[in-house]
Amino acid sequence: MNNNMIKITDLEKYYRTEEVETIALNKLSIEVKEGEFVAVMGPSGCGKSTLLNILGLLDDADGGSFVFNGIEVAGYNERKRADLRKRNIGFVFQSFNLIDELTVFENVELPLIYNNVKAADRKKRVEEVLDNLKIMHRRNHYPQQLSGGQQQRVAVARAVVNSPKLILADEPTGNLDSSNGNEVMQLLTELNEKGTTIVMVTHSEHDARYSHRIIRMLDGHSVTENILI
Amino acid sequence: MLINYFKIAFRNLWRNRQFTFINVGGLALGIAVFLFIIQYVAFEWNANRFNKNYNTLCRVNVLTKQGVAEYYLPPGFAQPVKQQIPAIENAVRLADRIGGGVLSYKGQSESENKTFREDNISYAEGNFLSVFSFPVLSGTPSLAEPKTLALSETISRKIFGTADAAGKTLMVSNQFGNTLYTVKAVYHLPETSDINPEVILSLHTLENAANRDGNDWADPNGTDAALTNIYLQLKKDANISNTGKAITNFLHSVNPASKDETIILQPFSQLHLAPSFDYPLQTYGSLLLVTLFSAVAVLILLIAWVNYINLSTAQALNRAREVGVRKVLGAARTQLVVQYLTETLLLTLSASAFAVLLVYIFQNLFNDFTGKQLSMHILNVGWFWAIGIILIAVGSFLSGSYVAFVLTAFNPISTIRGKLQTSLRGIALRKGLVVFQFTISIVFIIATVILYRQLKFMQSENLGMKLDELLVIQGPTVSSEDQAAKNVSFKNSLTQLPFVKKQAASNNVPGIGYNFSANGITKLNNPLKGDDKKSYSMFICDQNFFDTYGIQLLQGRGFTADEAERSWNNIHSVIVNEKAAKELGFNPKENIIGQKIKWGADFEIVGVVKDYHHLSLRETIQPTIYLSSVSYSFFTVQTETKDMQSKLGTIRKLYNSAFPGNPFEYFFANEKYNQQYVSEQKLGSVFIAAASVAILIACMGLFGLVAFSARQRIKEIGIRKVLGASVFSITQLLSKDFLKLVAVAFVIASPVAWYAMNKWLQDFAYRISISWWVFALAGIAALFIALLTVSFQAIKSAVANPVKSLQTE
Ligand SMILES: Nc1ncnc2c1ncn2[C@@H]1O[C@H](COP(=O)(O)OP(=O)(O)O)[C@@H](O)[C@H]1O
């Protein structure tokens, strides 16, 4: 329980465009322990999404160290990162990011396909997850036929179907009304109680209270950490 | 404001250099092909228009009862008709090409002497040059006097260099003997003239029997031999069809035998291109071809524009958000449209400039294909410049507007959020177009492969004779008395040469032709009914011919030296090939030596040769009868190819002393033989060019479609990648649909290509069978090319960082 799942030290990330260079992360250091539920807060543009992308191995840093599960991954190439990512990490986005052309079932099934799970196993696991999240009756619907809350449930289902060790959520309730938002937070809490580590970016103090600890960022730095429990 | 539009347009195009480059390239290619084709169409349109009498000239045709039109007519009617019909201003007779032979010029000194063969020599009426308004460079344009001639600029330069030819004398040796002519004029032969003699001899020369060397059929007052084309220049106000009727009536009155025939006057404006597809008279050009090519030109331009639209809309989708934002901020739609049109204008201008550059680079190659001296200047005639520019301008405007309107019509909110509704119909249309383009590409690939296989088959098939190391020397044209004795002594002197391994003389050679064909030849005993109707090819050669050409003797013997030196009417022996033996009714398996045949007189079969391909494999092997005679036109020498220059020097000396006044001309038997396939080789190059252009354009189309679809699915690709999809699986996902399109194209193209090429192959007596692997090969090639095109874009999308595509929320 006390092992570090994530340990980043002096992490740096720059964005260079033709005209300007933006420092998105400036010598940022944080740790996340296995089983923790951490909320990241801060004003818009302070680097929260950038941090999440790097933690999710979607992007690489320009400097500093990133130890994931005890392994230094800062120098990993695209293929190694993709491999590590698909086995260990699930994502939940503010805008759900479901594929419009696929049904609920097919959307949730995707990570299993990419992890080479056999068809029979896939069916079992997808149904299990849909059942747990109470959207089984919507399995053959397309995303546009669902409400926002239901779509986010499907996104959560897709994030957890592969039993990842880490779930990264970028403003998961940002597009939802408060009752749907609370439901999603409830879901994340349950997942966390079953042992999944969660890092969540949010603007809402209310949602942040579901977490164990809040990291506050400003201009690419971490400024304070509030421990809630 | 305008400057600002251009500045922004340029910046946008520059930022998307790759897209811009491909777009400009595709458009330039389409425009370049279009320009080439309208050059050709303009050239065809412009034929004969240089003629000052274009509107009053016509050609006389006779329409027979069966509806066949003939424009080679007996010369004798021309003058009586002209005298009878007042509407006729001038009548011009032209005996096309019958004067071919050797020109020789004796100058002041030995070094000025020139002797060479020229086939394009015609006899014409005295007023020919002025009526046909060939520009006269020196001398006077009248050939009214007998024994006068006019030279084209090219021939004049060849003989006299820069000196003035007018007034000089030239010896012309042709089928009408050796006649000395005075040069009256040098003319420029316009490229667009359908009537294009290099040397024009006065037709009036032949009025004197002494200048005909016994060929009385060529008498210009004769009314039997149809040897001339007759052109009439009508008076300005004359009605062409009434004049035709008047001539018909006149001819019926003087020659009742011609009752079933009608005279039709063909206006000069219809001499090259017919006014309609069912035109009964012959033309020099082909309306069908010109129409077909014009359609192809417009089609290619159309395809280029659609490809351009595909690429541009795909690329513009990247900017849909920008457009949405601008609209929210209050940009009027017209401003946005003008912005996009400015970009289109810039693109089109650079594509046009690039196209003109391409045309200049490939002009010579294209002229080799067409055999015409085409250039951009040709578009100066008629309205071709205007038509070209208007088509290109309208095309750019329409396609540019389409892109602009599609993009600016989007709902600003949904474009800002990256959601773009697409019309399914639009996609289906684009897919259809790509299928169409690939169908054409695959047809051309298959056609090219089959054509080259047939060509290779014809060139590598065992001909039944050996043409290597055979040097053929053309016999003398300028004949003299005791020609036979001179032929024999030249032949013998060749045998004496140390480097000559074998030697033969004949009246024609393989690859050029036989001597004549004849019927009325039968077995002497018990011929079957109808045997006398069968036709045989007759070939005259000496005792060494079969041995020198490696033709196998199956039975009996070849000719003897004695037989080979006899004169024409003193022959009693013949040799036949297997086909002829069968055709005559003999069993070719049995010995037929000593059997007699009847062809007027009796002849004895002394030998049978194995069938061989005397002419190209397009032709079936003809039943052939070989005769021996001393009338030789070709001397064949077998010698190793090394030191050819010095060997040729030696032979030339022998030739010049044996046949003074004749040009020494030679060729190699195998090269001559292969020249029979020049048209296939040319067609092959045309196919390769067409296939390349078709493939390039098809790839542009496919590229645009893939880019468009990849852009549309960018978010889906991002999500899949986040969920663990590999680059390979994304590439596969994007490529699959497009490769299906190529497969559909293949299914359509195969039967089309099979049908067309099967039809083409029917022209060849000996031909390959079309094997299935040719189709497989073409299919795989097309698939491979498509895969390269698709995967370029697909991989690019697949390796893109998903963070970026998901951020656009
Ligand atoms: N792809 C990018 N290119 C350039 N700058 C970027 C890019 N992504 C983010 N940035 C910049 O990096 C900074 C941090 O962005 P981000 O991590 O998205 O902030 P947050 O999620 O906290 O709002 C911002 O200034 C943003 O403008």
Ligand SMILES: [Mg+2]
């Ligand atoms: Mg963010």
